[in-house]
Amino acid sequence: xxxxxxxxxxxxxxxxxxxxxxxxxxxxxxxxxxxxxxxxxxxxxxxxxxxxxxxxxxxxxxxxxxxxxxxxxxxxxxxxxxxxxxxxxxxxxxxxxxxxxxxxxxxxxxxxxxxxxxxxxxxxxxxxxxxxxxxxxxxxxxxxxxxxxxxxxxxxxxxxxxxxxxxxxxxxxxxxxxxxxxxxxxxxxxxxxxxxxxxxxxxxxxx
Numbered sequence: 001x002x003x004x005x006x007x008x009x010x011x012x013x014x015x016x017x018x019x020x021x022x023x024x025x026x027x028x029x030x031x032x033x034x035x036x037x038x039x040x041x042x043x044x045x046x047x048x049x050x051x052x053x054x055x056x057x058x059x060x061x062x063x064x065x066x067x068x069x070x071x072x073x074x075x076x077x078x079x080x081x082x083x084x085x086x087x088x089x090x091x092x093x094x095x096x097x098x099x100x101x102x103x104x105x106x107x108x109x110x111x112x113x114x115x116x117x118x119x120x121x122x123x124x125x126x127x128x129x130x131x132x133x134x135x136x137x138x139x140x141x142x143x144x145x146x147x148x149x150x151x152x153x154x155x156x157x158x159x160x161x162x163x164x165x166x167x168x169x170x171x172x173x174x175x176x177x178x179x180x181x182x183x184x185x186x187x188x189x190x191x192x193x194x195x196x197x198x199x200x201x202x203x204x205x206x207x
Contacts, residue, residue: 105201166187168187168188
């Protein structure tokens with residue numbers, strides 16, 4: 001039953017994304033703006049199964065699979081391997097930091113909708129404003145600087161977020177009755193083995 005529900009949700013998101021591509025081709029004047037997301041939302045933990053330890057364990061596995069430095073220093077007299085290892089460790093630290101900051105569960109979200117932008121505020125009063133025409137916005141959340149492309153796909157707000165080797169697709173989809181909001185997060189890159197499942201969070205309207 002749960003697998004069937006997930007399939008329906010993913011299918012709905014795919015249809016909305018396809019609709020958004022069609023709308024984008026018709027020009028900015030015909031692009032819809034949804035007010036269904038406007039307002040305050042609170043995380044519904046009873047409906048949300050989001051085990052953050054899952055992707056943290058995958059990160060540990062990814063780090064463990066990276067090659068370590070040679071045991072004999074004479075094998076690398078010019079420090080070439082050591083430099084590559086230091087760079088890999090730096091990338092690993094950036095990936096860990098970015099995933100920690102960007103995948104953190106917000107207990108509450110507030111959306112302010114304008115004709116050409118959206119402002120998202122979390123429960124820590126951190127506000128980020130994004131243009132909704134799909135252009136690149138460089139923003140910072142906690143210690144992580146990232147680039148986001150934001151646009152509407154029907155009633156859903158979609159974001160493509162990149163930082164270093166990390167690529168996320170985030171979709172905010174309100175229910176038809178406007179009482180709930182589904183937040184879907186897909187880790188497109190890097191590739192984990194086994195792959196990370198889609199992160200699904202449910203929020204209920206608080207106002």
